[in-house]
Amino acid sequence: MEKEIVTLNDGLEYVIVDEISSNGNVYVYLSNVDNPDKFCIRKKIYNNELHLLVGLDNDEEFDFALKLYSKNI
Amino acid sequence: MNNDDELNKRFEDNKRMVDAGNVDWLKQDFIDGVINGTKIDAQKMEVGDRRSYENYEAAKKASVGVEKVSHYAKRIIIDPKYQVRSKKIVATVFAGLSIAIAGGVLVTNTVDSYKLDDAVKDTVGYISASEHTIDAHDPANPGAYFYDTSAIARDIVNTDDFEDNVYGVYYRFKENRVNVEGSMDEVFSKCNLYTDEGYASFSDYLKSKGLVDENGNIDLDKYNAQAAMELMEREKGKAK
Numbered sequence: 001m002e003k004e005i006v007t008l009n010d011g012l013e014y015v016i017v018d019e020i021s022s023n024g025n026v027y028v029y030l031s032n033v034d035n036p037d038k039f040c041i042r043k044k045i046y047n048n049e050l051h052l053l054v055g056l057d058n059d060e061e062f063d064f065a066l067k068l069y070s071k072n073i
Numbered sequence: 074m075n076n077d078d079e080l081n082k083r084f085e086d087n088k089r090m091v092d093a094g095n096v097d098w099l100k101q102d103f104i105d106g107v108i109n110g111t112k113i114d115a116q117k118m119e120v121g122d123r124r125s126y127e128n129y130e131a132a133k134k135a136s137v138g139v140e141k142v143s144h145y146a147k148r149i150i151i152d153p154k155y156q157v158r159s160k161k162i163v164a165t166v167f168a169g170l171s172i173a174i175a176g177g178v179l180v181t182n183t184v185d186s187y188k189l190d191d192a193v194k195d196t197v198g199y200i201s202a203s204e205h206t207i208d209a210h211d212p213a214n215p216g217a218y219f220y221d222t223s224a225i226a227r228d229i230v231n232t233d234d235f236e237d238n239v240y241g242v243y244y245r246f247k248e249n250r251v252n253v254e255g256s257m258d259e260v261f262s263k264c265n266l267y268t269d270e271g272y273a274s275f276s277d278y279l280k281s282k283g284l285v286d287e288n289g290n291i292d293l294d295k296y297n298a299q300a301a302m303e304l305m306e307r308e309k310g311k312a313k
Contacts, residue, residue: 006145015084015091017088021248023249026248033083038131038135039091039128039135040135040136041136042143046200046203046204051144052143052145053145054142055139055142056136056138056139057137057139061137062132062136063107063108065136066104066108067104067105069099070099
C-alpha cells in the first residue's frame with residue numbers, strides 16, 4: 001500500500017487524510033504526522049504544469065471545507 | 074527501525090486517530106456548533122470544548138491565506154507487507170482480463186489508476202478544463218465556479234488527440250462533480266464554432282461510438298472504461 005505524505009510551507013510533514021471535490025475545488029485535508037490535533041486544509045490547484053497546495057481564501061471557505069470533511073467522518 | 078519504518082508507524086498512528094474520529098474537535102456536532110455560533114462563548118465552555126475550540130482556531134489560522142503555497146509533491150512510502158499482497162492482486166486482475174475480453178466486456182479495474190491519473194492530467198483537455206475553471210467569487214457560495222467552455226473547445230477541437238482530450242475534459246469535470254453532462258454538452262456545442270465536422274452534443278458523440286445501454290441511453294460507465302483503456306493503449310504506444 002502506498003502512503004502519502006507531503007511537506008507543507010511550514011516545513012512539517014503531513015499525512016493526506018482525505019481529498020474532497022466540491023464546487024470546482026479539490027480540498028486536501030492534512031494532519032500533522034506527529035500530532036493529529038494539528039490539522040489544516042489546502043486547495044489543490046494546477047498551475048504552470050505543477051500541482052500546488054494553496055491556502056484557503058478566507059474563514060468562510062475554511063468553515064465550508066471543514067463541514068464537508070466532518071460529514072464524512 | 075529505519076526512517077521509513079519510523080515514518081510508517083507515525084503515519085499509521087495518525088491515520089488511526091483521525092479515521093476513528095478520535096480527534097474530538099473534528100466531530101460533526103462540534104464543527105456545526107462552532108460554525109453556527111453555539112460554541113463560541115469561551116467563558117462558558119467546558120475544558121474539553123475549549124481545547125477543541127483552540128484546535129479549530131489553530132487549524133483555521135494554519136489553513137487560511139493564499140500566500141501559503143507548497144508543491145504537491147507526495148512522498149510515497151511502500152509498506153513491504155503490502156508488496157506481497159499486491160502481487161497476488163495483479164495475478165487476479167490478469168486472470169479476470171482474459172475472461173472479460175473473451176466476453177467482449179470492458180474492464181475498468183485493469184487500468185492502473187495511478188498511471189491513468191498521470192496520463193489524463195497531461196492531456197490538453199484536462200489542462201484546459203483546469204485553467205478555464207473560473208471562480209465566481211460569490212461570498213454567499215464560496216468555491217462556486219463556472220467554465221469558459223468556448224476556450225476549452227478552442228483548445229481541444231483541432232488537436233491530434235481529440236479523443237484523449239475530450240476524456241481529459243470529462244475527467245476534470247467529473248472531479249468537480251457538478252453538471253458533468255451539461256458542461257460536456259456545452260463544450261461540444263462550442264466546438265462547432267471551430268469545425269464543420271463536430272457533434273451536436275456529448276450524447277451525440279457517445280452514441281456515434283455505440284456507447285449506449287440496452288435501452289439506447291448513453292452509458293457513461295462504458296465511456297469511462299473505454300476512453301481510459303484507449304488512452305493507456307496510446308500511452309503505451311508512445312513509450313515504445
